[in-house]
Ligand code: HEM
Ligand SMILES: *[C@@H]1O[C@H](CO)[C@@H](O)[C@H](O)[C@H]1NC(C)=O
Ligand SMILES: *[C@@H]1O[C@H](CO)[C@@H](O)[C@H](O)[C@H]1NC(C)=O
Ligand SMILES: *[C@@H]1O[C@H](CO)[C@@H](O)[C@H](O)[C@H]1NC(C)=O
């Protein structure tokens with residue numbers, strides 16, 4: 001019923017679409033929403049890249065020491081970009097990704113496979129979904145965060161990117177350790193929320209974060225949003241993101257030599273707060289993705305919906321959203337609404353690279369049997 005790779009999609013969609021097209025850093029800023037004039041000015045200054053096919057799966061896909069002498073921790077320096085994802089931050093701090101936080105999709109796929117043993121199709125799907133909405137499709141570069149801090153009320157006001165209302169896409173108050181989408185520095189880690197993560201691990205997991213804790217904390221974060229966020233929106237893709245995020249710490253942050261799927265709080269602190277591997281850390285023992293998500297969901301099933309009429313405690317279901325019974329709708333809406341909203345009428349190299357990236361993105365979920373869409377035609 002729950003088709004695995006789809007769930008991952010959502011982990012990235014939130015921040016990605018929230019990026020403003022006014023970028024200080026054109027080589028990796030998104031090109032979505034540019035006017036023809038802006039486009040004509042910018043493109044000649046960009047390094048135009050023909051995106052390569054994604055790298056394949058790992059040759060050796062078992063556990064191994066990844067916090068080795070070739071990958072020591074180096075804290076981010078001024079100007080380095082870090083984001084809301086503790087996994088990618090860790091990879092950048094240890095040199096599996098470029099230290100400045102800007103990478104190509106191929107570099108990200110290689111890094112999440114090598115450094116965490118993320119399963120190949122999940123890595124491809126996640127990375128290319130992120131790249132299409134957030135990366136620079138001409139230069140083939142993507143940043144793992146954004147230096148600019150989002151300001152304004154929490155939750156952030158609905159933003160329009162390329163004519164698309166992305167409110168439901170990046171509304172992210174139900175994250176575990178991030179209160180909102182301000183990112184790009186260490187302030188995006190919220191100690192109060194992490195304290196709750198620890199409390200729940202103590203209360204439900206005997207001091208460890210496991211799938212049982214994940215289920216309770218996920219439910220708690222949703223309840224908190226319903227009770228405190230008048231504009232809480234919990235529809236696809238955010239709906240899936242929330243559940244996928246919850247199992248990643250169990251699947252990726254537990255040392256691969258451990259036989260128990262439970263994360264101690266020392267390691268959790270290092271990953272979430274500092275983006276740092278524990279001493280001697282070994283990656284997962286097998287290629288991993290969203291294992292455990294069914295357990296988290298079915299412990300407290302909540303259908304997609306949101307607080308209606310800007311009222312707290314007014315959660316109303318939204319039957320138009322994709323849910324765990326309908327993953328292909330998630331793919332279809334993402335391609336046909338989100339991406340087409342960002343890039344209504346691409347031409348030239350942008351169209352070519354969009355078509356290629358949409359194909360890579362689909363290849364990551366081809367196993368789910370959804371009908372592939374070609375909104376920009378074929379090459
Ligand atoms: C494959 C490429 C990946 C991309 C593009 C990506 C992107 C993201 C983004 C945008 C978020 C923020 C979602 C939110 O605001 O709630 C996030 C959250 C998260 N990511 Fe990743 N991620 C990737 C891989 C990974 C890997 C390999 C791991 C683990 C090793 C990981 C672990 C997490 C966790 C635990 C969270 C939740 C943080 C929290 O709720 O406090 N991600 N990721
Ligand atoms: C891991 O590698 C082995 C040996 O090459 C292979 O048989 C197996 O299918 C791989 N597992 C996954 C999930 O890719
Ligand atoms: C951390 O999260 C809590 C709970 O959502 C919130 O009340 C607080 O304002 C956040 N702190 C910061 C610094 O964002
Ligand atoms: C966060 O960054 C500021 C400077 O930007 C630094 O002074 C502070 O020590 C950092 N906090 C942590 C927990 O790393």
Ligand SMILES: *[C@@H]1O[C@H](CO)[C@@H](O)[C@H](O)[C@H]1NC(C)=O
Pocket residue numbers: 332336373
């Ligand atoms: C995608 O959108 C187009 C135009 O709005 C529509 O004609 C088409 O049926 C949609 N495709 C799917 C699979 O929803």
